[in-house]
Amino acid sequence: xxxxxxxxxxxxxxxxxxxxxxxxxxxxxxxxxxxxxxxxxxxxxxxxxxxxxxxxxxxxxxxxxxxxxxxxxxxxxxxxxxxxxxxxxxxxxxxxxxxxxxxxxxxxxxxxxxxxxxxxxxxxxxxxxxxxxxxxxxxxxxxxxxxxxxxxxxxxxxxxxxxxxxxxxxxxxxxxxxxxxxxxxxxxxxxxxxxxxxxxxxxxxxxxxxxxxxxxxxxxxxxxxxxxxxxxxxxxx
Amino acid sequence: xxxxxxxxxxxxxxxxxxxxxxxxxxxxxxxxxxxxxxxxxxxxxxxxxxxxxxxxxxxxxxxxxxxxxxxxxxxxxxxxxxxxxxxxxxxxxxxxxxxxxxxxxxxxxxxxxxxxxxxxxxxxxxxxxxxxxxxxxxxxxxxxxxxxxxxxxxxxxxxxxxxxxxxxxxxxxxxxxxxxxxxxxxxxxxxxxxxxxxxxxxxxxxxxxxxxxxxxxxxxxxxxxxxxxxxxxxxxx
Numbered sequence: 001x002x003x004x005x006x007x008x009x010x011x012x013x014x015x016x017x018x019x020x021x022x023x024x025x026x027x028x029x030x031x032x033x034x035x036x037x038x039x040x041x042x043x044x045x046x047x048x049x050x051x052x053x054x055x056x057x058x059x060x061x062x063x064x065x066x067x068x069x070x071x072x073x074x075x076x077x078x079x080x081x082x083x084x085x086x087x088x089x090x091x092x093x094x095x096x097x098x099x100x101x102x103x104x105x106x107x108x109x110x111x112x113x114x115x116x117x118x119x120x121x122x123x124x125x126x127x128x129x130x131x132x133x134x135x136x137x138x139x140x141x142x143x144x145x146x147x148x149x150x151x152x153x154x155x156x157x158x159x160x161x162x163x164x165x166x167x168x169x170x171x172x173x174x175x176x177x178x179x180x181x182x183x184x185x186x187x188x189x190x191x192x193x194x195x196x197x198x199x200x201x202x203x204x205x206x207x208x209x210x211x212x213x214x215x216x217x218x219x220x221x222x223x224x225x226x227x228x229x230x231x232x233x234x235x236x237x
Numbered sequence: 238x239x240x241x242x243x244x245x246x247x248x249x250x251x252x253x254x255x256x257x258x259x260x261x262x263x264x265x266x267x268x269x270x271x272x273x274x275x276x277x278x279x280x281x282x283x284x285x286x287x288x289x290x291x292x293x294x295x296x297x298x299x300x301x302x303x304x305x306x307x308x309x310x311x312x313x314x315x316x317x318x319x320x321x322x323x324x325x326x327x328x329x330x331x332x333x334x335x336x337x338x339x340x341x342x343x344x345x346x347x348x349x350x351x352x353x354x355x356x357x358x359x360x361x362x363x364x365x366x367x368x369x370x371x372x373x374x375x376x377x378x379x380x381x382x383x384x385x386x387x388x389x390x391x392x393x394x395x396x397x398x399x400x401x402x403x404x405x406x407x408x409x410x411x412x413x414x415x416x417x418x419x420x421x422x423x424x425x426x427x428x429x430x431x432x433x434x435x436x437x438x439x440x441x442x443x444x445x446x447x448x449x450x451x452x453x454x455x456x457x458x459x460x461x462x463x464x465x466x467x468x469x470x471x472x473x474x
Binding site: 048049050051052053054062063065066067069070073074086087090091093094097098100101104105108112113114115116117125128129132133135136137141144147148151 | 285286287288289290299300302303304306307310311323324327328330331334335337338341342345349350351352353354362365366369370372373374378381384385388
């Protein structure tokens, strides 16, 4: 079966967590909006029946699955990227939902007044939110995942077997390095397990091939992780 | 089996979406922090192994399940609050994750600079975010669910069978009425299907009994839905 991934064509965004899972699995998929334009995607969102609220969504045969973590829940079972037991499945899904929360907080560093205004219209509150984010939230979230790696002994979050959560944590480290190079450099000494996990994921053959291909869209200032120099200051406002 | 629900004892918050499902199901559960204090809850979050990142979490036998939507995914299958097919399960979970996104946006109306500062320290950005929320986001989210009710013909989101998503949508309508009485009153004429769904859920015997019991914590200004007069103005700043 050839999967169809529907996501905005110009950004990594939330779709990237799905792309990484598809690539690691060596799954056959088409990135619809990139390869065929946005028309088909918009049509599915406007359709009757059970339309998704927003991209990304995945067409798998007759199924259309929306919400990033829900897509990964589905793919994880089919491609060996999640444990087989119910307890294991619920656990990695729980972790992915925690990453979902973190991703929204990352987005809100540059959009504290909401997704409907431009960054340029919210620069002052963005500075304050970013300061709080690095002071309180990054240590809490990344400290939590670092602690899980300590509990299992690693190298993956659940121990020895790779799951989609590990792929997503790679993307979190990669994205924070892009968006906040100075802050992240200083912070990385506190999360050696996550940095090691990041490096191991990056070195996996399928991921390595993907990252150097043109299927990997470069980071830019339209996505979740944006590099705005004024937000990467070490000074908390 | 007696479930143990772990959540902050003084608020409805995210725990309420779980409480409503447990109550509708007539499940045997103990609201641990309310009945036995916070000690047990904090201990589980600090534990080794697979600790939850944050409340709510549910102990079901040996399983400990975190993240609201993940708990509902688990309960839905066991208590007839979700479809039995894989496609149906993924669909209602997808809808619940969309509600999760909405809940965070509701929270951010009074906490645009993040959860670590007091409301009193972010009143001006809260006004702007709330204005955008009611102008752009409420119509988008509630319009989406209203459209689904039109597609299925109702009275529930998936048609005739009640699911945990319907219980959560009841809570969204109830909460928005509490937090923004003026704005919501004006908006409700656009969402007759959701108002009807709300009323039907409220009239169900188990829910009705729950709402009039002291197990239902009253809304207050510590939870997701907070009534701040200055945010309920019809003027968009």
